[in-house]
Amino acid sequence: MLNSLRSAAGTWVAKLLLILLVLSFAIWGISGQIAGGVGTHVVSAGDTNVSAQDYRLAYDRQILQLSQQFGTRITREQARAFGIDQQVLSQLVAGALLDEQAREMKLGLSRDRLAALTAEDPAFHGPDGRFDRNQFDFVLRQAGMRPEDYLNNREQVAVRQQIVEAVSDGLQAPDAFLRAVSLYRGEDRTVEYLTLPKTLVEPIEEPTEDVLKAYFEENKSAYAAPEYRKISYVKLEPEDIADPASISEEQAKEYYDANAERYTTAERRRIEQVVFASEDAARAALEKIRSGTNFEDIVAAEGKTMNDVLLGTFEKSRVADRAIADAAFSVAQGEVSDVVPGAFGSILLRVTEITPAVARPFGEVSQEIKDGLALDEAHRILLEVHDAYEDSRAGGETMAEAAAKQRLKVVTVEAVDRSGRDPQGTILTDLPQSNELLAEAFETETGIENPPLTIGSQGYVFYEVDGIDAARDRTFEEVRDRVETDWTAKEATTRLAAKASETEKAIRDGKPMADVAQELGLEIQTKRGLKRMADDADLGESGVAAAFGVAKDATGVVSAPNEGGQIVFKVTEVFEPVGAGAEAVPENQRNSFATGLANDLLDQLVARLQGQYPVTVNQPAIDQALSF
Structure with a gap:
């Protein structure tokens, strides 16, 4: 209860920033009013009272804080589910008790000390790092607080802090406790174990009819049939109304001619380039090539390898330097270009390989174009089809009649339960908007035209419930095969568990595990360096927990994480960890433990104060405070 109170008391001043100031004020700085104050009190602790207005302020700020955490406005019903009303009440009761104790102890704060605390608050500092009155007024104005309200509540926080610090300031977790934590977390163990498979008790003999019927009666609810509904739906998406047959050959050819580049793989060239320090050097090298010198020799003379000068294989549009692109795609294969003024110097280019452009013929892409054009048209007219379908239904036509007019398909699901399974237990994976469709279909009645569900930004599902099969108990004859399968599996599990218990007892009573393993035809396995809280692949989390739940040389049984086996260990x-001690616990964890101990002490203080000062809670006043 006092965690947030103590935290606010220790950091209230540092966190006094704009709206967050109000949040801290609401939780920690709500002032109790001494008897004789004006207004209805929701809490009284001795002669200290908390008004309904103060309760509502703290309540609203808690909701604001929670809304900011969730990224959405928390409703009154959600706040009640979170217990916000009781949290706020507990905080205000604790604060009122501390105020009453401070009053009894005649604790106070001088005006000079109050001024110093206010001046130390960084929220009120100007650019020079000192207290700025204009900044003080601005921050309080943004928080909706008057200066006198801030000063009153700042004084109250400081007075409360005197009590809090007297109880918990400087408290540290004891070294003995920290060493115990270090030992607990750092210990590792070695475990020997046998994994008993189900084959030790299988095959299970075929049960009699009486046995199966008795098992069925004991587990009848597990075999009950859920409610099934017969649902018909019409899906309307662009793909459902696209009609490629309506696109003529001429339209497709016109589109092909206008977008020929889409169906053409551009020419690609493998380009090599040599960059020279100057245009004169490039021209001298070009003259040598024209006189018979090999391009490779020119490259070597520049101190480069052929890998160094390989630019790569590109389409013309992918060559970043336009001058290089134009030159490379204007020479023949194997030729060297004229000098090209590149971005980083004068260049000579050679093209060593050319992959010609390939255009897919119209006949090859004709159907693809028609499909695309039909889909584009379907996108354009989808809302018209939607409205026409709705008009037909409004005119009294059935789903089948309205769908037929728009050349849409009616799909009927004969039986499906809320989870999307058919009577055979198969999940229906092809239902459009499955979760939403099933949720809505199981909330409506038969024969009702329901509002359509939306699919993405452009799609609809129209649906109706044609029939309802109420939930019922199935007869034994309907599920006999399933009952037999379940009984056999349970019997195998029961027998294996009994075998594991028998095996564990034998080892616990002193029989060597090696002898037990030999009798069962199993192999002893060893797990070393096992750490607490680990999720071991062979033992599983429960197996590790069981191994750390017994003493050295003790035994145990746990279910294997895979294939339904049993583990006897x-x-x-x-082994204790090396260097276990208080210093082995990280500082942040030591601080966390110290905070927890301090909070426990503060909780005890508040509990004792509750016995010292009578506390009354005015629930009607709280209800009234939450009603406006």
Whole structure:
């Protein structure tokens, strides 16, 4: 209860920033009013009272804080579910008790000290790092607080802090406790174990009819049939109304001619380039090439390898330098270009490989174009089809009649439950907007035209419920095969668990695990360096927990994480961590433990104060405070 109170008391001044100031004020700085104050009191602790207005202020700020955490406005009903009303009440009761104790102890704060605390608050500092009255007024104005309200509540916080610090300031977790934590977390163990598979008790003999019927009666609810509904729906998306047959050959050819580049793989060239320090050097090299010198020799003379000068294989549009692109795509394969003024110097280019452009013929892409054009048209007219379908239904036509007019398909699901399974237990994966469709279909009645569901930004599902099969108990004859399967699996599990218990007892009573393993035809396995809280692949989380739940040389049984087996184990070694002690616990964790102990002390203080000062809670006043 006092966690937030103590935290606010220790950091209230540092966190006094704009709206967050109001949040801290609401939780920690709500002032109790001494008897004789004006207004209805929701809490009284001795002669200290908290008004309904103060309760509502703290309540609203708590909701604001929670809304900011969730990124959405928390409703009154959600706040009640979170217990916000009781949290605020507990905080205000604790604050009122501390105020009453401070009053009894005649604790106070001088005006000079109050001024110093206010001046120390960084929220009120100007650009020079000192207290600025204009900044003080601005911050309080943004928080909706008058200066006198701030000063009154700042004084109250400081007085409360005197009590809090007297109880918990400087408290540290004891070294003995920290060493115990270090030992607990750092310990590792060695475990020997046997994994008992189901094959030790299988095959299970075929049960009699009486046995199966008795099992069925004991577990009848597990075999009950859920409510099933017969649902018909019409899906309307662009793909559902696209009609490629309506696109003529001429339209497709016209589109092909206008967008020929879409169906053409551009020419690609493998380009090599040599960059020279000057245009004169490039021209001298070009003259040598024209006189018979190999391009490779020119490259070597520049101190480069052929890998160094390989630019790559590109389409013309992908060559970043336009001058290089124009030159490279204007020479023949194997030729060297004229000098090209590149971005980083004068360049000579050579093209060593050319992959010609390839255009897909119209006949090859004709259907693809028609499909695309039909889909574009479907997007354009989808709302018209939607409205026409709705008009037909409004005119009294059935779903089938309205769908037929728009050349839409009616799909009927004969039986489906709320989870989307058919009577055979198969999940229906092809239902459009499955979760929403099923949720809505199980909330409506038969024969009702329901509002359509939306699919993305351009799509609809029209649906109706044609029939309802109420939930019922199935007969034994309907589910006999399933009952037999379940009984056999349960019997195998029960027998294996009994076998594991028998095996564990034998080892616990002193029989060597090696002898037990030999009798069962199993192999002893060893797990070393096992750490607490680990999720071991062979033992699983529960197996690790069980191994750390017994002493050295003790035994145990746990279910195997895979394939329904049983594990019988024995803890053979326990190792304490090297250097276990208080210093082995990280500082942030030591601080966390200290905070927890301090909070416990503060909780005890408040509990004792509740016995010292009579506390009354005016629930009608709280209800009234929350009603406006």
